Amino acid sequence: MTLSVDITEERILAGLDDEQREVASNLTGPMCVLAGAGTGKTRAITHRIALGVHTGVYVQQQLLAVTFTARAAGEMRTRLRELGAPNVQARTFHSAALRQLQYFWPQAIGGSIPQLVDHKAPHIAEAARRLRLTADRALIRDIASEIEWAKVSMLTADSYVKAAADRTRVGDLEPQTVARLFAMYEDVKKDRVLIDFEDVLLLTVAILEDDPRILAEIHRQYRHFTVDEYQDVSPLQERLLKLWVGDRNELCVVGDASQTIYSFTGATPRHLLEFPKTYPDAKVVRLIRDYRSTPQVVNLANKLLESRRIERNMPDPTVRWPEPLHLISQRETGKNVEFKEFADDEAEASSIAKRIKEMVDAGQDPRSVAILLRTNGQTEAYERALSSAGLSYQLRGGERFFQRNEIREAMMLLRAASKTRSGEPASGTVAELLMSIGYSAKSPESGGATRERWESLSALVTLSEELGSGSSEGPAASLGQFVAEMEARAATQHAPQVSGVTVASLHSAKGLEWDVVFLAGLSEGLLPISFAKDQAGYDEERRLLYVGITRARDFLHLSWSLARTPGGRAHRTPSRFLDGLRPQSLGTSRHYDAASSPRAERSASRAKTRGPVRCRSCGKVLDTPAERKLKRCLDCPATYDEAMLEALKAWRLETAREAEVPAYVVFTDATLMAIAEDRPKDMNALAGISGVGESKLERFGEQVLKIVNEYA
Known part of the structure; x- marks a missing residue:
């Protein structure tokens, strides 16, 4: 038995570097993993869980792994399944809390759980009408964000006013007015027997705090916890986590303070940074070997954080800046990082689209290319430019994949076919079946809705071929297994990758990576964004650029424009964050290798x-x-x-x-x-x-x- 356990342990630990192995082999007690971008944190923690399961330290059903996006949770479940731990729960905070709330509601509250609202906007609009206030769509969106921040910060309408004194105004509304809207929004929900996503966490916390019997049942159910992206937890999520854990210390947290980019939603790295104080006996491991990006990309990312200074605004010493992890690339030398200045936004978008077209024509997979922007409002110019260049693209943050009509139609067809052809291989069979609703091996020449429909169906076919081909980690999937996989993905919104260049905001790019990344629009007023007014705001913007840089595996291109429109006044300047990173001469295409800067050449x-x-x-x-x-x-x-x-x-x-x-x-x-x-x-x-x-x-x-x- 011991020999078998030793062989299993070595198989699971094989391929991990020393630091990852240290994470994976320490199975008990509190652990804090400080993991830089591209350092294999998901690999380390999933192998830790798998080792604990195979050695009997963990019971699969008694371990809860929590992360922040459905996609990340889906990826974690897939890896755990491949490692022989398919019954470990990997969920988002909201998903785990909602499941508990649904289960305990009848005994804690009684009756049926209220309906969960997908969007706050119509109910905030109703609250504004009741208060005889005028609010357009943009203002309603901003009010919704402010209410979400208040609730995850555990503020009520009454306590909001004092807490909002130092916050940026919502439109031209006084904090007292926002508080009245907040209170009326809660009344609207109550009248209609509704709850929102923040209520899911608040109500779960309330039930666990008020009923010791239910809390004890949670403690019996879950003995070990893993929390990914711990730098992004809000005070409310941390409170819920503390209830789950109780007075035990079987908690592993993973994060990177330099990737905190959701402070506006209430996220704070404080819990990550203070974890060793909270748990004095915690094991702290640093993952700094970057396996994702070339030395050129990694060196630029390091330099951005290490040169944290604002030329026009001296750093405020009262704002905490945690010492960043200094990453070391494990890859061979790659292409130089490029910097380029353009006359206007249109020229910038057109040039980038042309460059991508050349890459795709030379064999680059368009799915491995991304254009990352500071705001969603910048995407229109790039959509036009990519379309003009004959390139397909996908916008992240748009309509959910599994809600598209063609995907619903395809899933109905595949479910029906699996009843009689379940054992047939997924590879080939899925493509054959989808041809009856418009799929073809060759992409359509037309754009618009026809192109989008084909790309959606093509994503299903591509995934079926990947799963149906088999690998060293598992056998080829049958049609029945493919349908089951898609059902599981639909439940967690873990969508397959759609063919085409990705156009996304920097925030929505978190957790993703591409071979080729174009960071565009890097001018003052966009990055840092104009409403960043203090040191904390500038630091958040710097971290956002850091996240963007570290999305690139092989090639990185940074650009900015001097004017918004052709012929417009060239009043823009490059982002202050590029000072010391970019060449000082401007006006033509620049190639800059962070690894061969004057200082790097000396050493x-x-x-x-x-x-x-x-x-x-x-x-x-x-x-x-x-x-x-x-x-x-x-x-x-x-x-x-x-x-x-x-x-x-x-x-x-x-x-x-x-x-x-x-x-x-x-x-x-x-x-x-x-x-x-x-x-x-x-x-x-x-x-x-x-x-x-x-x-x-x-x-x-x-x-x-x-x-x-x-x-x-």
Whole structure:
């Protein structure tokens, strides 16, 4: 029996890197996984769950894995099924809460559960009419977002006014007016016996807090919990999670504070960052090996976070900026990152569409290409440009795949056929059946509705061929198994990928990746967006760009335009976040390789041989950015000359006073300590120290070297 368990354990752990293996092999107690983009976090936690199941540490039905999108939950279930753990529940917070609410409602409240509303808009409009207020569609949408923020922040209409004092106004409405609309909206729902998605969480929390018997039943049902994208939890979701977990500590959380981009909905990375304080015995593992993107893309992403500064607005020291994970690409050198400036939006969209057309004609799969934009309002120009270039495309965030008429028709046809042809292979059979409702192997030349219908059916056929071909992880699917898979996907809105270039907002691109990514419209006023007014807002926008950059696997193109319309006034400027990243000369196509910037060129020989950074004192592999900067464990004795460090600090203080900036703007304490320990002899050596950027090297390099040489 022991030999069998050992073989199973090794099979599940095979292929994981050291850090992923550490996550997967620690099965009990609290765990916090700080996972950068593309570092294989889903792989690590699904293998952890599978190992726990196969070794008997976990009972499948007693583990709940929670994530934030139906697509991510569907992907997790698929991986767990392939790893032999098909009965583990992987759900979104809302899905898990709704299931519990439906089950416990009769005994906790009695009667039937109220109907769940899909959209708040008509009920907010009714609330506005009752209050004799005028509200257009845009304002109603903004009010809905504000009410959602208030509810996940656990605010009532009464407590909202004080909490909203520092928030951006909703239209031109006073907070008191929004509070009245909030209260009336709740009355409208009550009159019509309705609940919304936030109510699902609120009511589940209320039932669990009010009824110890139901809470005890939850505790008996679930013994272990895994939460993905933990940086995105709201206060309400965290409260529900605490109830689920109780006084136990079998909780594994995974996240990255640098990918917090939903603060406007109430999400906060505070719970992730404070997890080691909440659970002092928690195991903390950092995943920093990036398997997704080329070194060029990864280096640019790192540099964006490490150069967090606002040229026009000095950083507010009261706004917390957690030290980001410094990712290390595990891939071979790839294509240079491209930067390009255009005269206007139309020229930018047209050029990008032309470039994509050339790539597709050369063999690039259009499904592996994405155009990412800051707002949905920017998509129209790209839709026109792609259509003119003869390219199909899909808009993320549009009509749900399984609600399309052609998909409903196809599913009815496939269900009926599976009753008599269930055992036939999915590959080939699905395509044959769908030909009766308009599918053909060749795409139509026309666009519009005909093209969209074909693309939807084509997505089903493509998925049937993928599942029907079999793999090392499972046998080929039959028609009956394919229909069952589609039913499961429909229940969680886990749609197959539609053929065509993806056009999406940066927010909707979270959790996705493409071979080729075009980040367009990167100008001031769009990124950062014009309504970002303070340091917290600018930081959120920086993180949003970081998420966009890290979606690219092989090729990344960043662009902006100087004017909105052809012939318009060229008053725009590139995004402040591109300062220090893009070439300074403009006007023509630029090719910029973040891996061969002046600083990187100085340290090229070091980068080529860079492996794990070891402590200069004890030789231990260092795993935190602060330790890697100092090149020693924080617990090991310092090796710098105290007099040299004090001289550097005195020089920094004088320099900061002359510039009227905080001392840390010149150099942080950690950077000065690293300089004092490394004792650089020339500019190249100084440039190799983390925290010494090109601008600081030019401004302060000679002064710093003079002090170092005096004491060395």
